[in-house]
Amino acid sequence: MIFISSRRNKRNGVNLFVLSLLAYLTTINALSEYQALEVVKGFADSYLAPKNIEVARSINSTLFAEDVTGTADLSTNFDGRELSTEYLFGLFVNTAEDQNDPSPFGSPISYNVTALLVQHNFISTSIKFQFHYPILNETFPIQIDAFMQVNENSEIQQYDVSFRRWAWATDNIIPKLIPFMQKGLNLTNITDTSVILRTYLSEKICQMAMDHCTGPYEQYKDTEECMTFLNGKEIGEWYRMGEDNLVCRHLHVPMLPLRPSVHCPHIGPSGGDMCIARDYKQVVMDSHFPQGWLAPKYVTPENQDEIGGIYAVSGEDLDPLLEIALSPGDSHSWDPTLYATALLGYFLIFYVVSNILWFIYFRRSSVFPTLGLEHQKNVVMYTMNIIFTTIALALELVAAPAFAQRYALWEVQCLRTAGVLVSALYIFELIYKLKMRIPMIAHHFLSIIAISFTVTVFEYTQSMSYLISAVIWLFQATTEQPTFFGLLGYRLDWDRRTVSRILKIAAVQTFIFKSASAIGLVVYWEVHQNYSYRPMDKAWNSMVFILAIGLMLTQIWGSWVTYQIAIRIIKQPILLGNPKFKGSNLAIYQTIRLKSEDDGQNHKRSDSSGSGTALDDDIDRYEIMTTDESTPLPSGGSLNRLPSLSSLDGTGRNRLMSNADYIRVRDKVNNEQYPHSGGGGGLMVGLDPANIPLPRSPSLLSPASCSARSHDQYLSTTPNPTDRARDEGGKSGIRNSASFGRAL
Secondary structure (H helix, E strand, O other): OHHHHHHHHHHHHHHHHHHHHHHHHOOOOOOOHHHHHHHHHHHHHHHOOOHHHHHHHHOOOOOEEEEEEEEEOOOOEEEOHHHHHHHHHHOOHHHHHOOOOOOOOOEEEEEEEEEEEEEOOEEEEEEEEEEEEOOOOEEEEEEEEEEEEEOOOOOEEEEEEEEEOHHHHHHHHHHHHHHHHHHHOOOOOOOOHHHHHHHHHHHHHHHHHHHHOOHHHOOOOOHHHHHHHHHOOOOOOOOOOOOOOHHHHHHOHHHOOOOHHHHHHHHOOOOOOOOOOOOHHHHHHOOOOOOOOOHHHOOOOOOHHHHOOOOOOOOOOOOHHHHHHHHHHHOOOOOOOOOOHHHHHHHHHHHHHHHHHHHHHHHHOOOHHHOOHHHHHHHHHHHHHHHHHHHHHHHHHHOHHHHHOOOOHHHHHHHHHHHHHHHHHHHHHHHHOOOOOHHHHHHHHHHHHHHHHHHHHHHHHOOHHHHHHHHHHHHHHHOOHHHHHHHHHHHOOOOHHHHHHHHHHHHHHHHHHHHHHHHHHHHHHHHHOOOOOOHHHHHHHHHHHHHHHHHHHHHHHHHHHHHHHHHHHHHOOOOOOOOOOOHHHHHHHHHOOOOOOOOOOOOOOOOOOOOOOOOOOOEEEEEEEEOOOOOOOOOOOOEOOOOOOOOOOHHHHHHHOOHHHHHHHHHHHHHOEEEOOOOOOEEEOOOOHHHOOOOOOOOOOOHHHHHHHHHHOOOOOOOOHHHHHHHHOOOOOEEEEEEEEEOO
16 A cells, blocks of 8 residues: 555656646747737837837837847947937937927828738838928828847847838938028028038037037037038938938937937047948948848747858758748648647646546545446546536637627637637547447547537638637537536436436437527528638538538437436336445445346446437346246345356455455355345345356445436346256246446
């Protein structure tokens, strides 16, 4: 016992470890592609005025990772959270704050995401912003294309931004701003637009330099020195704002109030590390981004040494690691190579729950320990069906708003979880139970196929009509609780009338619910899915009818049999009493199997249930010796079959029972009587225990197990061939064989 206990503790420890590991793994969630899309929308929303003013002044926007790496094609690289916040958002602050300033940079007021591609944590998007120029009272569309990489914290880790057609846009916008620049600078006598633009840019830079770049940050001694220096610089092109020119220095003007220590050098003579001479080839060929933009690589801290250097270049074959990295996107529920981690987790959960229920029933129920192994497993499965189909029903109802064409991802996930839960439960039941009837096996197979096929079609078509079909169909598997409840009461010997009433209600309820589900499914198909665009549609049209009809037949059969059980429970008489179950009797009842293996008769009570999940064969048989079919059972009637110990050697006998128990069996069999419910007599067994036939499996016979199944006594009787042989030899007595109980 110490060894067994130790082994059980180890097994329980392993189970606990596996469950803990699963619970931990469920908390590790990679960023979904939809969450990546939310990052794009969050960025675009923050880009709009007046939100951009708040973001720019924060200098440290959490939209970006602390070590973000970025590039804007109009300018240069912006690495780090502070620079990215200042340049991408602060550039447009002046126009939002001073609407009379003829700034070349308008204020973004709205956007439309016109293109988006998400793969792993890489995003490719194109956003059309509307930039408003208050001084012109006009809005211009500016298209911004961006590559982004998002980390697991929903922060932008890398970005590469391009202002599409920006040169063309400035060719339209700047000429319209020149008159306002001319008026603001009192240059009405000058008509050269280049002079006006140069003067506007230079005065703007020098004014901000005098205001913010003082003391240790000083770049020019006075305005005159500043203007003299800037007049010697080229204005530059609006699409080259990262070079040593005026437009680059003007680009940094809005950032001076934010961090003068960083940005004052950018407007000074040196240009800092921003406004400097650049080589075209070097800029284009620069490999600035640590992870690159080859999305299939999906570089992580763990694999960057393996795939960080992989590229798709001329003269080389694609690396196999790229195909492996892309494969998860090609995996679907019907892929035989898909590792269904969650499904395996369900099986582990069911295993643990079944053992917990077994332990509870064994400790708390007086009937459960006396049942045979098959009966005990059925009781456990009834309870599990009640628990988990109720959970599945609740999850299914969460998706009910789909009938009103209101959809949400979490509702779809709840419905999908309900389908997986039911399918896993049915597979576990097929494995766990010792016996299952053919209609029940067919029901389980058809249900699993129906759920799996519906999920596959939904993934393949992405049509929400199949989501609604799944809701309708799943009701056939999630509304069987009354049936399981009645069968549980029947097996645990609850009040017969109560159990009969429950089973009658369950039979009617399951028939109505499941018929409505099958009819509703076909009607919905006719209205919304009766088309054949692709082979998948034709397959669905066929499977709907095949599966619906097959499941309907199993449900009709099950409901009818459940109702018959309910009727028989009331009608059958109780003929066998309840003997007291003393400790000294335990060895007898543990070894009794009242139907010998050499008996050629097979009397079965056929209990089956309409749920399609309910009933199996488990036959306990008893034989009572009587003098004649018409003669009442004498008070001294005796059992004529007992388990035999004669075929066992001493070691084998000791393993089945101790010598002391063997003596008690002998004494009890030969000397003790048990009261019979039908009269004042008793059951007398007069055999040597050494001649008792061996049991096919250990079973216990208790008062409860006798009474629960005693109503099946005399369902069928036939003469025993052994007794007929004895009669022919001159011995009298006809045996009547009665079958009692069949475990559900």
